[in-house]
Amino acid sequence: MATYHIETYGCTSNRGESRRIERSLRDAGHYRVDGADEADVAILNTCTVVEKTERNMLRRAEELADETSDLIVTGCMALAQGEEFADLDVQVLHWDDVPTAVTNGECPTTTPDAEPILDGVVGILPIARGCMSNCSYCITKFATGRVDSPSVAENVEKARALVHAGAKEIRVTGQDTGVYGWDTGDRKLPELLDRICDIDGDFRVRLGMANPGGIHGIHEELVDVFAENEKLYDFIHAPVQSGSDEVLEAMRRQHRVDKFEAIVETFDDRLDHWTLSTDFIVGFPTETDADHERSMELLDRVRPEKINVTRFSKRPGTDAAEMKGLGGTIKKERSKAMSELKREISTEIHASMVGETHTVLAAEPGTGDSVKCRDEAYRQVIVTNASERGVKVGDFVDVEITAHEAMYCFGTPI
Structure with a gap:
């Protein structure tokens, strides 16, 4: 879990974006502190309405960069004039990508008392707590423990209650949705999604993060569920984290690159219009130049529609925190290269949709x-x-x- 400090400048819309970011961070188990010097990460949500404002944003970014080890710059100036921050040790991100970057590639944290909530027309349905992984960089496992899965029937009833309350979109969430049911000896995710889609009503369902190691053994059954249910968004979030098997081993991830690519190939074969979302951690302590190049090659080969790029940062008490880290300049350069390729891929994909x-x-x-x-x-x-x-x-x-x-x-x- 991380502490964060957030500052917001500009209009009501910007303040709304900051509220959404904070809501996601709180849902993931992170908490806010008042000063950047006390935070694991600082977030600057910028405005760019006039030249004076731009100068103020740059000055504040410089100050925050000196006060915290990890600064994320988002908002209007970051998106319209990101090059202005090139000389600073910061990550320039879209609002939607900030929560994932703060989590450092870790699983989200669901608190023990997590219950479904309705936020506007979006229903949040936590289907389980905990995970089955032991990633060397992740601190949330200390808070969540092993997976604890309520029954399919119980989760279906919670989903039905959300639909009756007005939900038009149900987001199925958890530390790792792909291992739902592992604690009971039954891999029940496909059944759960099928039964949620059977609920009467006009709504859609989005599956939350599922690690490749968790869904590889059920990916063929899972894609059948996607193909058969129009209510289910044709979308998976499967964080690969690296294109190097050696780095994945050091991370203690439960998959290797070939399993990730097998999942992607299966979904490509069965679905015409679908979205792959994945995550990469750049600058892991054992990552060599060759390892980074393998990640770049994997990204270019698979070309996911949504990519979250996170620079590695140490979490206290984790095994990775004891490793000798890479320099900030190396991580910044690798992050910049991957982010540029990410933007190229995303632009190409969205351009291809024009006219559809x-x-x-x-x-x-x-x-x-x-x-x-x-x-x-x-x-x-x-x-x-x-x-x-x-x-x-x-x-x-x-x-x-x-x-x-x-x-x-x-x-x-x-």
């Missing part, structure tokens, strides 16, 4: 008079002038993709 028609769910308010929607593969589609077009949160809408940015598309209702 998709059915999207308006899941949450966007900036100004816009809504953030998700298509069948959980890719983000922005509908602008939403009130004028009669689109509100909770609606299912057919849209034509008319334009794109690096991380999302724009859709016009048909």
